[in-house]
Amino acid sequence: MKTIFISILSGVEAKAILRTDILGTLLARGNIRVVLFVKNAARAAFYEKEFLHPRVCYEVIDAYAFSPINTLFDFLKNFLVRTNTLALYRRLLLIDRKNVFVFVGGFLFSALLARPLFQRIARFLDASFVRDQIFYSVFERYRPSLVFLANLFDTVEVSMLREAKRRGIRSVGFVNSWDKIASKGFLRLVSDVVIAPNHIVKEEAIYYDNVPREKIFVSGVPQYDMYWSIENILPREVFFQKMKMDPKKRLIIFGPIGKTLSNSDWEMIDTMHSLLQVHIPETQMLARFQPNDFAGDEAEFRKRPWLHVDVPGVRFGTGIGMDWDMTAAELLHLKNTLFHCALLVSYASSISIDAAVFDKPIINIGFEIRHGDPAWKQPTRRYATVHYQKALATGGIRLVKSEEELIEWIKKYLAHPQLDRKGRARLVHEQCVYTDGKTGKRIADFLLRQL
Template sequence: MPKTIFITITRSFITRNILRCGTLDLLKKEGYNIFVFFPARSIPDYLQKELADSQVKLVAIQTTDLHRLHRLLSKIGSSYLIFTRTTKKRVFYFNDNAKTRLFSKKFLIQSKVVPWLRYIYLRLASKSKILKRLYRFMEYAFFPQIYADVQYYFEQYKPDLVFSTAVISKLDVIFMKEAKRRGIKTVSMSKSWDTIPVAYIQFLPDYFIVPNEPSRRVAVDLQDIPAERVSIVGIPQFDWYKRKDIIKTRAEHLKSKGLDPALPLIFFGSGGIWTPFDHEVAEMIYEWISNNELVQPCQLLVRSHFTDADQDVFKKLKNKARVAVDTYRITNFLVDKWDPSVEEMVDFINTLYHCDIMVNAASTLTLDAVCFDKPIINIGFGCNYEEGNRQGRDITNISLYTSEHVAWVLETGGAKKVDSPHELKDQINEYLLNPQLNSKEREVLRKNLCYRLDGKSSERVVHILNTL
């Protein structure tokens, strides 16, 4: 009898990573009946047409906001029970989106007392096994998160397994708790390679899959997940990077974007809401190109981040010579508002393959680029300013480069961080003259964070699902 699996998807980029990059197709070949649940009012027609069939059912599930006490417990527990460079940064750094109640944001930024009190509590709480066990006990015992709609699907279709694709997302936790009450096995993962060190996981699955060795160490040593319940699988969306059949010629791809195949291409990727001023750095690079200030004539492709893709941040670069502004499908379906089609995924991969230099500010594009051994420059200036004011202090380094996952990148030397326009121009010129510069360091970065890059990450995911 065919097995039934429930999959939770809370971001459109997870739709890409899991449903479009091989995992869904492999599960179908294994004969599973598959139910995919989204936190939404309804499923868009384009998604139904693309993914739903006799084996795959797409289901919209609505949930309510967490109770105030539950939110408080989650905030205190997830933020202070794990000590990483990311959580350390968070207790000292208050961004523009930080919500404050007892103190003004200005006081919190300027005060030396409150951040240090937070830091002391972080150090103490993150070492307490009692607090960690109590947090997870209370999460399950006091906040069961029972939903009639979710219970209906469990009772009606009796799943053999629940696959959660974002371990700390609300919908995922709801499904994992319901599965535990019914004795059904759960497998989970973080929604992205960079989120495992961000917060203490409030509810543990039966099995946890991670993208690389640094993530495994955090899962075992800091998230307190038993080592025998953690496996490295790689990054499923990178499976496509081994597909030679989707690579177009340089001439075909660049001409389709109005670019010159004979000129080196600088790929500039925005960091979105985390780098609200990085478009100015792209505009500066364009000025260097247009004024022939680089060692070679070049061209530029800019790509917005899904968090602010609807803001037209690169409008000043549109219709300029030797510049292409990348586009992709924007949708209001899930909170990330981005859902690339297969054609857009192929287009993005070809841009990575044919670009000559990648420039971004602490973005996952660094890993995308290193898969193709492209020279990578990380911007350490001009992307973020205190209080969101261009006249304020430049806090690009503080806000972006003091996180755990970014340290994993920079420690390899595979991406070069630049802290001024002068350093950026010099680094671009160095890579134009010698693209192989730092190739050994990029190999270390690739091995450390991208795992095997053998096109079989999705196979490893499905193998684990099959063994439970």
């Protein structure tokens, strides 16, 4: 029996690993045992109901303390690499906090450290001198043959990787999101091989993090596997009846950006509603909130009896962040929603890729609805991030600069949905690579070849 450790410490990891063919393909081998690492007992209990298997074990990692030196290296990772995204974040904090000393110090510190020599030294010292024992006992108990880390930027998972390296156990890391390389700092430690969802992320890992080209496997995006077939698509009448909406009206999805990055979601919902009522009354809007955000208190919903809303996600904590999950039913509902919608309106978000997979026109809001908010809370500033600049460059996303332009392009896309189709196809090709629905199996087969 060979044991594989897999980290499931966030909703993104669960969506990519548990809700795809990865876990099932691994367990199809009768000699494979999988140990899933989760953040808390609530998550373990939640997954055990759905993924109960005699060769699946759950380990809760919730009681740990990082050593001062570990915390130091976690701080330094933000200065060991220079990206336009990190520079943007520092500028936003400068605008909001007015701390010129911190901004200039950070700039100079990064200019000094973000060089291959210092990166190699930092990795050597990190691997050699950090001595946290978070995973010592579970490695002793299970004696794994392989460690699969679904978030190489997470401090806890870096500790798991460090333990694996000390013991000579083969490791595989997965860059589970298109924005991670340019926004999360330097990869403190590099696994034996790295799985990248696409060639863009692969090249970023080589350029920013000095990951050897030959150590990177391009897999595709596993959570999109379910999108590439029409299986489980509801008839239009059934879907709209379920949503208590009119199947004769065109459906427009609005994707709020969330409380962390904006205070204007509700104002934008009201603006969208008013514009559609006046200019395109034959449409209807669905506000689909992000699973890692809290949509707001019930009072906001009661103010808007006309609002149709999706608030997906199971939340295991009270804060905004990574401690969430989406059930299989919620992911299938999203698939049906995208299939039946006419177009998407949102800010900078990965849901733009989801919509492009279904060849739905995509409009991004390029104007602020509130003025005087902190820079960090101005959602239009997110278009300057590295990953989203590349998405916009495909021509598959229409960035509008005013309410008038927003309505103009909604009308155009409703009348001619084929507009910008080549750009959307390019966006899908660059971000997804594979459209065969077999990425989950491809990743699992790759993991099995590492044993």
